[in-house]
Amino acid sequence: MQKISPCLWFDRQAEEAAQYYSAIFPNSRITKVSRYGEGGRMPKGLAMMVAFELDGVAFLALNGGPMFKHSEAVSFSISCKSQAEVDHYWNRLTANGGAESMCGWLKDKYGVSWQVVPDVLPEMATGSDPKRVERMTQAMLKMKKLDIATLVAAYNG
Numbered sequence: 001m002q003k004i005s006p007c008l009w010f011d012r013q014a015e016e017a018a019q020y021y022s023a024i025f026p027n028s029r030i031t032k033v034s035r036y037g038e039g040g041r042m043p044k045g046l047a048m049m050v051a052f053e054l055d056g057v058a059f060l061a062l063n064g065g066p067m068f069k070h071s072e073a074v075s076f077s078i079s080c081k082s083q084a085e086v087d088h089y090w091n092r093l094t095a096n097g098g099a100e101s102m103c104g105w106l107k108d109k110y111g112v113s114w115q116v117v118p119d120v121l122p123e124m125a126t127g128s129d130p131k132r133v134e135r136m137t138q139a140m141l142k143m144k145k146l147d148i149a150t151l152v153a154a155y156n157g
Contacts, residue, residue, distance in 0.1 A: 007060040014061035015047035024092045025054040075113035090145045104146040118148045
């Protein structure tokens, strides 16, 4: 069991969101659902807490009402080995009401922020040649979804 797990607050979409995310990421599943009972803050039978795993990482989702919203101040970063993997996560998470942002950032249809990041990006961004890093950075700043071939070409000059 992992020591720290994110808990996502939803108005009433916790179970729906957990199912949505579990269908996008491999090795994912809903592990437990507790429901509101009679006389609770929410309708009887609505999921209260949903425990789920995304690619083996434990998450919680809570239906707590409309008072809190998701913010870009917290995001989940997805490390991708290939452009196909970048495309998969980008396309699935921006579908049906999600929104693209810049430099590999997006919001899904629930307002949760994600970064879809090729594995090579941190290596290039921390490279020892400032000219190469600057070329790659300038290329990245023009992108929404990150394109690995373009980033590598810019880095290599």
